[in-house]
Amino acid sequence: MGKTIGIDLGTTNTCVAAMLNGKPFVIPSSTGNRLIPSYFAVTNDEKTLVGVRAKRQSITNPKNTIFAAKRLIGRRYDTREVQVTKEKVPYGIVQGPHEDARVMCGGKSMSIPEICAYILLEAKNVAQGFLEDEIEGACITVPAYFNENQRQATIDAAEIAGLKVLRIINEPTASALAYAQKRSKKRELIAVYDFGGGTFDISILEFGEGVYEVLSTAGNTYLGGEDIDNRIINYILEDFKKTHGADLMQDVMAMQRLKEAAERAKIELSSQTEATISLPFLTETSQGSVHYNTVIMRSKLEELMSDLVENTIQICKDTLGSAGLKKTEIDEVILVGGQTRAPLVIKKVNEFFEKQPNRSINPDEVVAEGAAIHAYNIVSPLPSNILIDITALSLGIQTKGGMFAEIIPRNTSVPVTKTRKFTTTYDNQDAVRIAVYQGNAEMADDNELLGEFVLSDIRRAKKGEPNIEVSFDMNSEGILKVTAKDADRGTEQTVTLEAASGLNADEITAMKKKMTALELELKEQ
Ligand code: AMP
Numbered sequence: 001m002g003k004t005i006g007i008d009l010g011t012t013n014t015c016v017a018a019m020l021n022g023k024p025f026v027i028p029s030s031t032g033n034r035l036i037p038s039y040f041a042v043t044n045d046e047k048t049l050v051g052v053r054a055k056r057q058s059i060t061n062p063k064n065t066i067f068a069a070k071r072l073i074g075r076r077y078d079t080r081e082v083q084v085t086k087e088k089v090p091y092g093i094v095q096g097p098h099e100d101a102r103v104m105c106g107g108k109s110m111s112i113p114e115i116c117a118y119i120l121l122e123a124k125n126v127a128q129g130f131l132e133d134e135i136e137g138a139c140i141t142v143p144a145y146f147n148e149n150q151r152q153a154t155i156d157a158a159e160i161a162g163l164k165v166l167r168i169i170n171e172p173t174a175s176a177l178a179y180a181q182k183r184s185k186k187r188e189l190i191a192v193y194d195f196g197g198g199t200f201d202i203s204i205l206e207f208g209e210g211v212y213e214v215l216s217t218a219g220n221t222y223l224g225g226e227d228i229d230n231r232i233i234n235y236i237l238e239d240f241k242k243t244h245g246a247d248l249m250q251d252v253m254a255m256q257r258l259k260e261a262a263e264r265a266k267i268e269l270s271s272q273t274e275a276t277i278s279l280p281f282l283t284e285t286s287q288g289s290v291h292y293n294t295v296i297m298r299s300k301l302e303e304l305m306s307d308l309v310e311n312t313i314q315i316c317k318d319t320l321g322s323a324g325l326k327k328t329e330i331d332e333v334i335l336v337g338g339q340t341r342a343p344l345v346i347k348k349v350n351e352f353f354e355k356q357p358n359r360s361i362n363p364d365e366v367v368a369e370g371a372a373i374h375a376y377n378i379v380s381p382l383p384s385n386i387l388i389d390i391t392a393l394s395l396g397i398q399t400k401g402g403m404f405a406e407i408i409p410r411n412t413s414v415p416v417t418k419t420r421k422f423t424t425t426y427d428n429q430d431a432v433r434i435a436v437y438q439g440n441a442e443m444a445d446d447n448e449l450l451g452e453f454v455l456s457d458i459r460r461a462k463k464g465e466p467n468i469e470v471s472f473d474m475n476s477e478g479i480l481k482v483t484a485k486d487a488d489r490g491t492e493q494t495v496t497l498e499a500a501s502g503l504n505a506d507e508i509t510a511m512k513k514k515m516t517a518l519e520l521e522l523k524e525q
Contacts, residue, residue: 002135002136002137003127003131003133003134003135004018004019004135004137004139004166004372004376004378004379005017005018005027005123005124005127005137005138005139005371005372005375006018006024006138006139006140006141006174006368006369006370006372006373006374006375007120007123007138007140007368007371008141008171008174008367008368008371009038009116009119009120009123009154009157010038010070010196010197010198011038011068011196011197011198011226012038012067012196012197012198012225012226012338013035013036013037013038013197013338013364014036014037014038014051014123015034015035015036015123015364015365015367015368016036016123016126016127016368017365017369017371017372018127018131018372018376019372019373019375023181024178024181024368024369024370024373025372026362026365026368026369027126027130028126028130029052030129031052033052034364034365035364036050036052036119036122036123036126037051037052037054037055037067038067038068038069038070038119039051039052039054039055039058039065039066039119040065040066040069040115040118041053041057041058041061041064041065041066041105042064042105043064044061046106048118048518050118050119050122051119051122054066058256059253059256062090062091062255062256063090063104063252064091064105064106065090066091066103066115067089068085068197068198068226069103069112069115069116069119070198070199071222072085072101072103072112073113073116073153073154073157074100074112074146074147074149074150074151074152074153074154074500074502075100075101075112075149075150076099076100076101077093077095077096077099077101078095078099079101081221081222088230090252090255090256091103091104091105094109096111098502098504099502100112100500100501100503101502102502103115111502112153112157113153113156113157113160113501113502113503113508113511114157114160114511116153116154116157117157117158117160117161117515118161118515120157120158120161120163121163121515121519124138124161124162124163125519135163136164137163137164137165137166137375137378137379138163138164138166138371139165139166139167139169139174139372139375139378140154140155140158140163140165140168140169141169141170141171141174141368141370142154142168142169142170143170143171143201143219144170144171144172144173144201144203144214144217144219144392145201145217145218145219145220145221145392145393146221146392147393147438147439147448147450148438148448148450148480148497149448149450149500149501149502151168151478152498152500152501153501153503154168155168155501156501156503156508159508159512160508160511160512160515161515162512162516162519166374166375166378166379167374168478169370169374169387169389170201170214170217170389170392171201171336171367172194172202172214172217173203173205173214173387173389174366174367174368174370174371174373174374175192175334175336175361175366175367176192176203176205176207176212176334176370177212177370177373177374177385177387178361178366178367178369178370178373179192179332179334179358179361179366179370181373182360182361186208187206187208188206188207188208188331188332189204189206189325189329189330190204190205190206190207190330190332190333190334191203191204191205191316191320191333191334191353192205192336193312193316193333193334193336193349194219194336194367195224195225195312195335195336195339195340196224196336196337196339197225197337197339198221198222198224198225198226199219199220199221199222199223200219200220200223200311200312200315201217201218201219202217202218202312202315202316202319203216204216204217204320204323204325204330210385210386211385211386212385212386212387212388213388213413214388214389214390215325215411216319216323216325216390216411217319217390217392217411218315218319218322218392219315219392220311220312220315223311223312224337224339225266225338225339227308228266228304228308228339228342229259229266230262231304231305231308232262232266232301232304233259235296235300235304236258236262236277236292237249237258239294244290244292245285246283246285246290248282248283251283254279254283257279258279258282261279262277265277265296265301266301266342267341269296269298269342270342270343272298273298274296274297274298275295275296276293276294276295277293277294277295277296278292278293279292279293302344305342305344306344309344309345309348310348312348313348313349313352317352322410322411323411327352327353327354330353330355332358333349333353333355333357333358334358334361334366335358335363336363336366337363337364338363340357340363346359374387388413389413389476390410390412390413390414391408391410391412391414392410392411393410393438393440393447393448394408394409394438394439394440394447395407395408395437395450395472395474395480396408396436396437396444397422397435397444397470398433398437398444399422400425402443402444402445403442403443403444404437404439404441404444404446404447405422407419407420407470407471407472408474414474414475414478415473415475416472416474417472417474419469419470419471420469421467421468421469421487422468422469422470423463423464423465423466423468424458424463424464424465424466424468426463427461427462428460428461429458429460429463429466430456430457430458430460431455431456431457431458432454432455432458432468432484433453434453434455434470434482434484434493434495435449435451435452436449436451436452436480436482436497437449437450438450450480450500451495451497451498453493453495454493455484455485455486455491455493456493457486457489458486458488458489458491459486459488459489466488467486467487468486468487469483469484469487470482470483470484470485471483471484471485480496480497481494481495481497482494482496482497483495
């Protein structure tokens with residue numbers, strides 16, 4: 001039997017872990033790195049680079065170096081999130097053949113699952129090299145806030161990389177599993193505050209006696225450490241304009257250097273009260289080369305980022321409210337994600353929950369550790385822990401005026417079946433369109449369209465008279481089956497919704513073949 005692994009596929013970094021001697025263990029690369037930068041690049045001489053090698057050359061090859069692909073995975077090109085990202089990254093983002101967002105790299109458009117597959121393949125190879133064994137399967141983590149399309153796109157990425165997905169689990173749930181392993185078996189109520197490179201999540205979980213139940217979760221897939229980096233970048237751009245009268249935004253290479261320097265300064269300011277940014281030969285102006293030097297104080301950084309941290313605290317308040325809990329009932333607050341190392345974050349979390357957050361676990365590695373534990377439990381013949389997860393986003397259909405009618409509200413435990421009655425909106429209507437959406441917005445169009453079908457042949461009657469029952473049946477893997485029924489006639493249509501990852505089966509097969517060939521080529525080298 002091969003080994004199982006857990007992979008935390010992060011916006012900034014990816015981490016892989018496995019169980020060794022009954023304990024989760026983060027697997028280092030052959031050069032000793034415990035984190036794989038989530039970077040992919042194609043060089044001028046058409047070489048493919050992944051991880052640390054891709055990141056290292058990002059300054060000189062910004063247009064062909066893809067980072068933060070997780071922000072785009074499973075998203076349609078025309079969504080606000082994609083358009084916002086397009087403004088911020090040096091590489092091109094284009095519309096794919098299935099309305100999906102794709103990136104331009106090495107002169108070609110590439111799908112996001114394919115980019116993520118390269119990163120997953122790197123993680124698999126690191127694990128395989130270290131464990132000296134085949135990898136039988138993996139648990140891969142995603143933010144609790146990922147919708148069906150984003151989850152499916154992650155599964156497709158794994159398939160392209162030749163990895164069998166044992167389960168997709170939510171990042172906070174994985175953190176709780178890893179944390180609980182180190183605790184006694186008593187019942188505990190914990191809050192997992194996860195502030196990573198690209199996303200923020202807060203989840204409230206209860207565990208004890210081998211049962212893990214997620215009570216409530218909320219977050220923002222567009223709030224992370226990178227937004228803090230952008231605040232520093234904007235601050236420097238303004239300062240640069242004032243002192244040198246030039247707009248650095250026009251210089252792609254300078255912007256890339258600035259991005260790296262901003263993140264470095266931010267990280268330094270977690271342990272120091274001031275950080276120096278020194279960028280010689282940053283750009284060329286009519287007066288010649290410009291060298292840029294400045295000192296940023298921690299207080300300045302905290303001023304720049306304070307509203308972002310406040311946003312996370314507001315989400316914590318809402319989550320506790322929807323779980324019907326008081327903050328004093330929380331036994332332990334666990335910090336996950338690199339951005340939680342910032343002193344302001346620790347201070348604000350401490351003030352809000354009125355207790356010192358638990359910092360005994362490594363925020364960069366705990367998610368992968370939890371995924372490794374879960375993967376091991378799935379294939380282990382021993383009785384495993386019971387995981388009760390929830391839907392972080394509501395599921396429903398579009399009704400009159402484009403409104404979103406919830407059928408499964410957010411924070412409902414899965415598996416679940418729910419039915420709601422609807423009717424017609426005009427006289428003698430003999431068909432209704434059932435458009436299924438996922439999200440927490442009031443208007444259907446502001447949520448994610450999962451799929452649609454038509455219930456035809458319904459009893460012709462005055463508007464408002466027919467009884468149409470729509471049932472949603474979601475299993476514990478998050479697969480949704482939708483049934484619409486004309487209750488007067490008994491006619492029924494059932495559709496199992498396949499999430500739209502942005503790729504079809506043929507494309508996945510072709511990409512998988514390409515990747516297997518590349519893997520063989522690398523092995524032979
Ligand atoms: P993750 O997605 O969990 O890998 O978190 C990555 C984010 O954490 C990036 O935005 C990093 O800049 C940030 N980060 C990592 N270390 C630190 C640190 N010591 N202080 C502040 N932010 C950090």
